[in-house]
Amino acid sequence: MITIPYLTALTTYFSYGLLFAFGQLRDFFRKIVDWWSHNSLQDCFNRPISSPPDAWFDVVERISNDNNKTLKRTTRVNRCLNLGSYNYLGFGAADEYxxxxxxxxxxxxxxxxxxxxxxxxxxxxxxxxxxxxxxxxxxxxxxxxxxxxxxxxxxxxxxxxxxxxxxxxxxxxxxxxxxxxxxxxxxxxxxxxxxxxxxxxxxxxxxxxxxxxxxxxxxxxxxxxxxxxxxxxxxxxxxxxxxxxxxxxxxxxxxxxxxxxxxxxxxxxxxxxxxxxxxxxxxxxxxxxxxxxxxxxxxxxxxxxxxxxxxxxxxxxxxxxxxxxxxxxxxxxxxxxxxxxxxxxNAGAQKLAKIRENSNFFRSELQKMGFEVLGDNDSPVMPIMLYNPAKIPAFSRECLKRNVAVVTVAFPATPLLLARAAYAFLLLTQGKTLLKL
CATH class of the missing domain: 3.40.640.10 (Type I PLP-dependent aspartate aminotransferase-like (Major domain))
Structure with missing residues (x-):
């Protein structure tokens, strides 16, 4: 059971209330003039990739000239550490066997x-x-x-x-x-x-x-x-x-x-x-x-x-x-x-040992750094709690700047107060290398 600090819950409710109020205000003025019809979070989702979902993959850069109302793909790519994939053992990419x-x-x-x-x-x-x-x-x-x-x-x-x-x-x-x-x-x-x-x-x-x-x-x-x-x-x-x-x-x-x-x-x-x-x-x-x-x-x-x-x-x-x-x-x-x-x-025993080692190391180091990480040891799924809606796009964008690809999840996919960076799957990458990024 997740225990939410009182101050965190209060500020999260306040943020959602503010978001709701401004959303209603924006919708009202949109009926008069379409001057503020962009989605500021759009760049955080549906990011296209142009390579197999390996431990590192290529994320296609997108640009917007209208404040995220529309996003256009470019020919540039960023080589990112993949923490948003289900490809636990790496078989989704090229495998020698x-x-x-x-x-x-x-x-x-x-x-x-x-x-x-x-x-x-x-x-x-x-x-x-x-x-x-x-x-x-x-x-x-x-x-x-x-x-x-x-x-x-x-x-x-x-x-x-x-x-x-x-x-x-x-x-x-x-x-x-x-x-x-x-x-x-x-x-x-x-x-x-x-x-x-x-x-x-x-x-x-x-x-x-x-x-x-x-x-x-x-x-x-x-x-x-x-x-x-x-x-x-x-x-x-x-x-x-x-x-x-x-x-x-x-x-x-x-x-x-x-x-x-x-x-x-x-x-x-x-x-x-x-x-x-x-x-x-x-x-x-x-x-x-x-x-x-x-x-x-x-x-x-x-x-x-x-x-x-x-x-x-x-x-x-x-x-x-x-x-x-x-x-x-x-x-x-x-x-x-x-x-x-x-x-x-064949190689599976080594891969299984590696994902356990990386997952447990990464989880323990994140906790030492002060992150609230859900889940049990040996689990490759490591959700990091964000709570406040303002942190969701900020966390996603800052990770991308550091070439780390994550998936953020919020309401209605999770309860209102429990927004998180979910699906932090550690694949076959080195946990120590990740923490240095």
């Missing part, structure tokens, strides 16, 4: 099947990758989807519906929120990463049963994330699993930011926290981050969840729901497969 094999795969497979998987778009590469993913995380089966957001928003409505109960962490990703809402199930929220409150909610809901009828719930699913992307905190998974076992609830774990990034061999929070993957009923993760590609993965603890009890249940529609709208490119699939092999059989 993966890149040649991906190029070679195009000689055997076309770039795309030009068809949805359920029609004519499933090849041997898809099935090989699904087997590889399932073996990697220690599950009997896996389904590969075309998009991480769609995985959460499409799978939850398949797993449960009316008469079911979804208990979600209060800071879960928007894809989980939308998936839960689309399921038709009853939704309850527990305090962020607080197992004791989860148990209280579970006990109350089981005692009350379904609304109006008070019948027992058909299914109860507790949804959590491995690493929370805006907080950098590790899920208290052992305690949550213990509670779910006690009350016979299913566990749905979103490992978008943890799979491939934490654990001795990159197998996520289960490996890091010593949790048996058999105790997690549904595991979801993405390939867009540590594995440097696209698509998402959906791993389950039982083949029956994927195929359905008799092949015709709601579970049998799992792949039909998520896959028809997407075409997975073969080069991306092969990159995932090679990065899985490379990451944890």
């Amino acid at each position: 993966c890149t040649p094999r991906v190029i070679e795969s195009l000689k055997k497979f076309s770039p795309s099947t030009c068809s949805a998987r359920v029609d004519g778009g499933t090849t041997t590469l898809h099935t090989e990758l699904e087997e590889c993913v399932a073996n990697f995380v220690g599950k009997p089966a896996a389904v590969v989807f075309g998009m991480g957001y769609a995985t959460n928003s499409a799978i939850l409505p398949v797993l449960t519906g009316k008469g079911g109960l979804i208990i979600s962490d209060s800071l879960n990703h928007n894809s989980i929120v939308n998936g839960a809402r689309g399921s038709g199930a009853t939704i309850r929220v527990f305090q962020h990463n607080t197992p004791s409150h989860l148990e209280k909610v579970l006990r109350e809901q089981i005692a009350d049963g379904q609304p109006r009828t008070h019948r027992p719930w058909k299914k109860i699913i507790v949804v959590v994330e491995g690493i929370y992307s805006m907080e950098g905190e590790l899920c208290k998974l052992p305690e949550i699993i213990s509670i779910c076992k006690k009350y016979k609830a299913y566990v749905y774990l979103d490992e978008a930011h943890s799979i491939g990034a934490v654990g001795n061999t990159g197998r996520g929070v289960c490996e890091l926290l010593g949790v048996d993957t058999a105790d997690v009923d549904i595991m979801m993760g993405t390939f867009t981050k540590s594995f440097g590609s696209c698509a998402a993965q959906q791993i389950t603890s039982s083949i029956k969840v994927i195929l359905g009890e008799d092949g015709s249940s709601r579970g049998g529609n799992l792949s039909a729901l998520g896959l028809p709208q997407t075409t997975l490119h073969h080069c991306c699939l092969y990159l995932i497969k090679t990065s899985l092999i490379c990451a944890f059989l």
Whole structure:
């Protein structure tokens, strides 16, 4: 739980009040004459890059002759340290192991099947990758989807519906929120990463049963994330699993930011926290981050969840729901497969050790310098709290002047008082070098 100093909260509220008042005043005069219609923050967002998202990348310079009302790209670029990317292990850029094999795969497979998987778009590469993913995380089966957001928003409505109960962490990703809402199930929220409150909610809901009828719930699913992307905190998974076992609830774990990034061999929070993957009923993760590609993965603890009890249940529609709208490119699939092999059989062990070392060093040094940094050790996500809205553009611009590329986040993506420089991912750069910039 973030404790906000009283003076900080007061000045932040005052700043937002001032911003609101001047915004209303500007909008009033804009109706008369368009003399002040620029967005002063526009230059801090959507900065284009012209290189792979490696530890260092090229940020295209933009200029404005009308106070940021419009921005024009130039031919100049700045070489910046990349602290705004999900490319945790560097596989999103050129890799001496993966890149040649991906190029070679195009000689055997076309770039795309030009068809949805359920029609004519499933090849041997898809099935090989699904087997590889399932073996990697220690599950009997896996389904590969075309998009991480769609995985959460499409799978939850398949797993449960009316008469079911979804208990979600209060800071879960928007894809989980939308998936839960689309399921038709009853939704309850527990305090962020607080197992004791989860148990209280579970006990109350089981005692009350379904609304109006008070019948027992058909299914109860507790949804959590491995690493929370805006907080950098590790899920208290052992305690949550213990509670779910006690009350016979299913566990749905979103490992978008943890799979491939934490654990001795990159197998996520289960490996890091010593949790048996058999105790997690549904595991979801993405390939867009540590594995440097696209698509998402959906791993389950039982083949029956994927195929359905008799092949015709709601579970049998799992792949039909998520896959028809997407075409997975073969080069991306092969990159995932090679990065899985490379990451944890060859150079991956060194990369994982490096990101842990850099992350923990960088976090501790920032704290020594007086920054308020969220998150836990070993987490590659390090949000730095800014609070005041005036600091958001100032921090972003000053970092860019020093050739450091960061992403700032404020309301409504975060609560009003909790603006931050989020996504400070330390990649493979030297932490000591960064602190000298």
